[in-house]
Amino acid sequence: MTAQAEETDRAAFAQDWERWHAEKEKALAGPHGFLAITGLHWLDATPTRFPDAPGAWSSTDEGVVVELSDDEELTLDGQVLRGRHSFGVIEERVSLYPTAGDAAIEVAKRGGYDILRPRHPENGLRLAFTGTPAYAPDPRWARAGRYVPFDEPRPTTVGAAVEGLQHVYDAPGQVEFDLDGTTHRLTAFNGHAPGSLLVLLTDATSGVTTYAANRAVSIDAPDADGNVLVDFNRASNLPCAYTDLATCPLPPAENRLTVAIEAGEKIPTAPVEKTRSVPARATGPEATGTVPDGETP
Incomplete structure (x- = not known):
């Protein structure tokens, strides 16, 4: 391989890497990417409210349940959720993303535990990235x-x-x-x-x-x-x-x-x-x- 060809190959290699890295950074810092997460909440049987998500959340035998007050709602796959809603038993490493305004409220299971991870685009960690x-x-x-x-x-x-x-x-x-x-x-x-x-x-x-x-x-x-x-x-x-x-x-x-x-x-x-x-x-x-x-x- 000539020196010129080798230099061309290195340039193409670097450009390919730059594209990969830019895509990864874009996902990380997206409006609902990991830098937008504002809390990691571990759910148990007691309905609990959190400052960064609407509703009272619990982990029950029927799965993750949210109880929304009259002035609260979530949207999941185009369906508006009001009152009491069961997300069912969520499998390990699976996440659901109901939305509330411009926030996505991740409902997931990690390590055998039901968790809630709200994602807000205005989170300071994301904005400072x-x-x-x-x-x-x-x-x-x-x-x-x-x-x-x-x-x-x-x-x-x-x-x-x-x-x-x-x-x-x-x-x-x-x-x-x-x-x-x-x-x-x-x-x-x-x-x-x-x-x-x-x-x-x-x-x-x-x-x-x-x-x-x-x-x-x-x-x-x-x-x-x-x-x-x-x-x-x-x-x-x-x-x-x-x-x-x-x-x-x-x-x-x-x-x-x-x-x-x-x-x-x-x-x-x-x-x-x-x-x-x-x-x-x-x-x-x-x-x-x-x-x-x-x-x-």
Whole structure:
């Protein structure tokens, strides 16, 4: 390859990365993105009102219930909700988004607990957001790898950004890649697209230039020979890097690398103090299902 061709390839690589990063930032800072969340409310059997959502909310045998007063209403899928409304039993990692004015009131289940996370476009964290710093994209960090499936998916328990919460995900296999003559192996979880994978990891940059708790790399489905591309330029922060109102999973122990992956997103400019924990009153099973990316945590 000529020097000019190599320079052209690097420029195209950088442009592709810039498009990816811009789309990720747009979703994060959207009117109802994670930066718009104003509260993480753990529901129990007692109907409770919260300052950032209409109605009194509870977690019951029939699922999440809201009791709206005469001057309150929500809208869900075009239907106006008034009075008492049951959302039914919400499955793990599922969210519903009824709206109230310009706010979206996320109703979800995380870690076996029913939660409420209102999202207000005027939230100060969203309005103050100026973008996520990142390493300059470098083709060196787009590593050819190999997918090694397990004979059967392995249930894998990981911690969470919320103290006292655990997630359990089925790991279909591992991803191997070589770096500076050493082979590294990462446990992979199922991604959102069919056949795709996602790895959660920390490395020697974690807590130094990159977010301490975790980063995530999405990987396209392996080809027929198990070949994959592990592009660490797209190692991205999960929402817990920006807000203490997320329930993000932590990497399994084997995904805590000792090498420095100097690629991908860095520590946000203004990280939030982390004071999360599951309320003592909350009880429920561990979370199971597909590992989150994008909007789920």
